[in-house]
Amino acid sequence: MPSDQAGERLHPLTLVVGLPLVQVVRGLVLPAFAVVAGGGGGDRTPLLLLAVALVVGAARVATWLRFRWSFDGTALTVEQGVLARSRRVVDVARIQQVELDRPSVQRLLGVATLRVETAGSDRGPEVELRVLRLADAHALRAALQARAGLAAAPATDGPRPSPTDAPAPDAPAPAAPVPEERVVLAVPLRRVALAAVTGAQLLIAPALVPAALQLTGDRTDELLATLADRLAPLWADGPLAGPGGLAAAAVAVVLVAIVTAVVAGVVRDGGFTLVRVGDDLVVRRGLVGTREATVPLRRVQVVRLAANPLRRALGVTTLRIHSAGGSAGGGSGGERRVVVPLVADADVATLLAELLPDGGRPAGGPPLHAHPPAARRRIVWRRLRTVGGWTLPALTVWTVLVTSAERRAALPLPAAVADVLEAAAAAGAVGVALPVAAVVAGLLLQLPLGRWEHATLASGHDGHLLAVRTGTLGRTLSVAPLARLQGVTRRASWFQTRRGLATVLAHVAGPGGDVVVPDVAVDVADGLHADLACAAAGTRAPAAPLTSPAGS
8 A cells, every 4th residue: 555755653553562572572571580680679679670661661662653664656665763764765676575474462453564575685574564554564565566566365364455545546557456366285283283293393392491591590599409309209209209200200391392392383383374376375374373475486496395204204294485585484584485384295296386387297306316326435424524523523632631630630621521521530441432432433323324315315307397305314305496596506626526526506596595416427417517507597408317216
């Protein structure tokens, strides 16, 4: 909805719900906690807390009063700043994505946050309007998408844009009518929960423990001692005595981690849906709060399929869509990607057909070919060099300190480290032999791991898509459209040249990362480089004549 040149303020509720959680913690919670934990206020503590709240509130009101935004049909302008003023102008031609975010509180209050991403906004949204009236957010998003050539997704809730919000007579003509929606993928809640318990979200609960201990500050020891005093009778002569108590504690910790991961995953990704609207993909997710983003399919750069061993055994995989736009579906993060929680292996080919040109093949992409045996030796050597690079120096330092009491005394070691070294020195030869055995075992383990990594490594292209499979226990398949490549590089180190190998890098737009084809034979690398260079220049590339076919 174009606005006047004077600019408009954000919704007054911005003063309450428009502040990001990080800023709330930094600007209000932490200062208040410092006042209470310091204990220096005495009877004046409530007054100090009130003073902190008044200062923060006054700064927030001044920031809101000085914030202005306007849209004239060709550029979105934002002016902000209390003492130092800044003015940002975003041309609609640069807009890549427009995202509508509605957390639970904003849904209840009838407002929304609008984020505008451009090709240059690597570290977050180019413009973020927190918060707008829902009808204004829908109207502004529709106007921006129309001018930027993005398909406008119909509003899923709340009031539709009003006819009075039509563009001015001298504004460019609006885009064609909105195409009909078509659901591409709907992820059920059970699969969202499965993604939470088989991925990194299990670490949410353990990650909260250090944060809680840090907040308690000097009272950590007192709290832990009190907790230990209350739990000690249960393990001493109560129902948790003996090995059964330890097992019960371990089960309790695992259950807490699982429940925390499931709740966080379902709240964030519940109702995850991919909807096709013309040539764009609309991403909707969120069980309590909703988030909606539009991803132009013509700007999809790389699609990555990743599966750890557990997910591979269950026949599911995580799909990441990297685009040249902003962090669609991901908030204000730096990575421009949409993460689909879990996709069944049987649905991968169908989904690739929607996301990538000529991607709908029975195998879900181009045929893959194994890399030569020389690549296996390179992989093993790199793993040995990486592991040995930090274990061998650490083992040397450990041996010197364990065998020399003078060196231990000369160094300002922490008490815990000094106690461990003293215990190892008292153990004699065992204190040195055990770490040496562990390092040797770790180095020997790289031999089978390197072989597994080489068995997984495969690549190929069919003139439309480039695919590379990497990994050891887990696997990642990267698929990139050749028509979207920005450039290609062929490089070979001295060691690779001796082995007759080279590496090819396919460069894509955005921070999603290049597609790397490591350690292929020199003749294959030359042919692949030529084909990808043709594709980057806009010339159709033939299928690469790779040799050894690789299994899936």
